[in-house]
Amino acid sequence: MIAALLTIVLSGCFYTAKNSRKSIEYAGGAEYVVRITPEDNASPEEAKRMATEVADEIYERVNSLGIKSLKAEPEITDAGASVRVTYSDVSSKAQRLEIEELITRKPNLVFTDAFGNPLFDEFGHFRKAELPNGTNSLVPSSKRFYERQGNTPIKHSIVPLSNKGATGVYVNGENKVQLNLLPDRGMEWADATRYVSTLTGGNNRIVAWLDLAKYVEKFKADFPDVWNESKGNPVLAAHVDGNLKNILREHVIDAGQYLISDASVTKVIADTTFVIEGHFTSMQAKALAKKINYGSSHYSLDKVYSNYVIATYGKDAFHKAMIAGMVVFALIAVFLIVNYGLLGALSTISIALYVAITLAIFTVMKGEYSPEAIAALIIGIGMAVDANIITYERLKAEVYSGSTLQKSYKDANRKSFSTIFDANITTMIVAFVLFFFGTRNIVGLSVTLILSIALTLVVMLGFTRFASTLLVKTGVFDKRQHLLGVHKKFDTKVQKTINKFDYVKSSKWFILGSAIIFGVALIVMGTMAGIAGDIKAGFNLSQDFNGGSVIQISHPTKSLAEADIANIKNEMAHLSIPLDNFSNVFGDPDANGIKHVSSVKIMVDEGVDPKVLTSLV
Secondary structure, three states: OHHHHHHHHHHHHHHHHHHOEEOHHHHOEEEEEEEEEEOOOOOHHHHHHHHHHHHHHHHHHHOOOOOOOOOOOOEEEEOOOEEEEEEEOOOOHHHHHHHHHHHHOOOOEEEEOOOOOEOEOOOOOEOOOOOOOOOOOOOOOOHHHHHOOOOOOHHHOOOOEEEEEEEEEEEOOEEEEEEEEOOOOHHHHHHHHHHHHOOOOOOOEEEEEEOHHHHHHHHHHHOHHHHHHOOOOHHHHOEHHHOOOOOEOOOOOOHHHOEEEEEEOOOOOOOOEEEEEEEEOHHHHHHHHHHHHHHHOOEEEEEEEEEEEOOOOOHHHHHHHHHHHHHHHHHHHHHHHHHHHHHHHHHHHHHHHHHHHHHHHHHHOOOEEOHHHHHHHHHHHHHHHHHHHHHHHHHHHHHHOOOOHHHHHHHHHHHHHHHHHHHHHHHHHHHHHHHHHOOHHHHHHHHHHHHHHHHHHHHHHHHHHHHHHHHHHOOOOOOOHHHHOOOHHHHHHHHHHHHOOOOOOOHHHHHHHHHHHHHHHHHHHHHHHHHHOOHHHHOOOOHHHHOEEEEEEEOOOOOOOHHHHHHHHHHHHHOOOOHHHEEEEEOOOOOOOOOOEEEEEEEEEOOOOHHHHHHHO
16 A cells, blocks of 8 residues: 555656656647658659658658657648648747748658668769778779769768659568569669678678768767767667667667668679568568658658747646546545445546556657546546456355355456456457547557556556455454444345336336437438538538638738737638638747737638638638
8 A cells, every 4th residue: 555655746747747748739839831742743642652651751751659759749631732730839940940841841762771870972973982091992883983983972871772663562471562663664773682691790780771961960969979880880889889680779769760671692683673571570561661661752851831830728727637637536536435335435546547557658758638638547546446446346146145254355456357457458448449430639549548548457466456355355344334334224224226127127118219310310410411511511521521721811920919810710700610610830930939820711611612711810
C-alpha cells in the first residue's frame, strides 16, 4: 500500500504534471498547408496517391514517437495534392519557422561509398571517388569515367532510380528490397558497383542516406570532436566508437534517421534491376523501400501558408477537464466505499494507481493529451471499476448463498475472472481494429485504449486481487462482514424486490420495442436519402467524411478587430453556418509578445451553395 501511494504521488507530481503535453485543441499551436507538386505530368489520381504517401512520410518524419528531438505530434490529412499539418503549443515565430522547414524540406537520397563519397553526380552519372591515402583505387574501364570526375556537392548528387523504383519483395525465402534504375543508367550502376566491389578491408559497401548534407552540417556543428575523430567520414561518425560492426549512434544524434541502408557489394551489377539484402523482416523491407522512394521520387514540397491557431476549446478547458475528472473520481470512490467498505477503499487506491501508471507511460511515449486520449482513459477507468464491481458483487452473492467469507472470496475470484478477462480481450480486439483501420485521431485513441486495458488487467487482477486476498485472509472480517460491504439482511431484501419482475417472460416486448425503433430509423434515413438522391444524405456526415471547403478570411494590412470577427459571426448565423465551424488563427507575436488574430478560419460542408460562400467572404 505504501508503494502504491508513493507511486501515485511521485509519478503524478514530479513527472506527469511537469512533462505532459496538451493537444492543439487545448493548447493551440500552428497550422501548415504544404502543396505536393509532381515533377512529371502526373494524373490527378497519381497526384493524390503521391500526396497520401508523402503525407505518411511527413508524419513519420515529425512524429514524436519516431524523432525524439521533437516535442510536438502532428495531425496530418491529405486533400488532393496538399497536406495539412497541425502542431500543438507553438509559442514563437522561430519555433514555427523551424517546424515549417522540417515539414517542407524534401529529403535527398544519396548513395556513398564507405568513405562518405557520393557515387553519382547531379545527372545520375557515376563519379570517381577521392579515396583516402593508402586505399586502393579503381582502374578505370573507359575514358568516360575520367570525364565525369569532380567534386559533386552532396546535396546535388542524384541516384539514378526510376520514380517509385524501390519495392519490398520476398525472394527465395528472404525479404529484400528491389531497386529499379532508369533505363539508360545501367552502365552507371555497373561502374559504381565495379568500383565498390574492389575496395578491401571491409569497405566494399554502398551506403544509402537521407538528408546526408543536413546530417553532416548538424554533426559538424553539434559534435565537432566526434567529427574530427572520424576524419570527416560520415559513415564512421554514424557508428559508436567509429566501429562499423557496432551499433548506430542513437543518443547524441539519431543516425538511423539518416543512414537507412548499408549493403555489401561483391561483384559488378550491370542490370537495371537489383536487390538489397540484409536479413530484413517484411515490415523492415517495406519501410526501407518507402524511405528510398521518399528521397528519390519526383516531386517538390512548397508551403501554401502557415499561421498560429487558437485552442479550439480554450486553454482553460484542459484544467476544467482535469477538475471534472477529479470530481468524477471522488464520486466513484464514494460509491465503492459505501457499497464495498474496505474493499471499496482498496479499489479506489488501485484505480488511482492505474490512472497514475497509465498517464506516466503515456507521457514517456510523448503522447498528447487530446480529447480522444482522455476519452480512452475514461473508458479504461470505467472498465477498471467494472472489474471490481463484478468481483465484489459475486462475493456478496456467494456469502448470501451460505458460504463462508474466505470460501466466497475464493469462488468470487475464480468465477469472475473469465468475465473480466473476456470483456477486456474483446475490447482490446476492437482497439486493434481501430489502430489498423482508423484515422490518425482514432489511432491515438486506440493506443491509449490498448494501454488502458493492459494496465487494467495488471493492476486490477494483480495488485487489487493480491491486496484484497491479504485483507480477507486475516480472518478479522469473518465476523465483521459489514466492513466489507456485506449487509445480508438489507441486500437480500433489495434482491427479492428486483427479482419480482420476470425479465425473461417480458423479453419479447423489449425485442419488439427495439425492432420498432430500428425500423423507424431506417424509414427516416431512407426517406432523406431518397429525397436527396444520395444514400449518404441519410446520415449527418462531418467534413471529415463528406468533404467541403476551408475559408480563411483576413485583413490585407492589419489584424482583425473584435468588430470584424463579430460581423463575420453574424453573417455565419444569417447563412445558417454553425459557429462550431469557426476558429481564430493567431498571427506572429508583436513587440510586447501579444498575439493578435490575423485571420479567421471557417469550415463549410460540401454541397453548400457557392453563393453562400461568396456572400460569406
